[in-house]
Amino acid sequence: MIISNDYQALDQLIKELRGNMENLKKTRLQLLEQLDKLYKAGFTDSKFTELKGVIDNGSNTITGAIKALETFIASLQMRSKLIKDYYALLS
Secondary structure, three states: OOOOOHHHHHHHHHHHHHHHHHHHHHHHHHHHHHHHHHHHOOOOOHHHHHHHHHHHHHHHHHHHHHHHHHHHHHHHHHHHHHHHHHHHOOO
């Protein structure tokens, strides 16, 4: 995908990235909710504790990815705005 001066391509990419970010948030929440359900159902052995550690680590990784996406989206929004402002000056 060539973006260069195409603010419409940037806006489309921003929309897609926001959707992906929302999916990551939902997945993270579902993982934590299902883990909590297992705990409440009585799963507390050493393997469950190991699983909980892995899921917590994965949850932190997902949180980091979400923050990176937010930063990237903000950068793309700024670029899109600059291009739109430039085209507005030409009109």
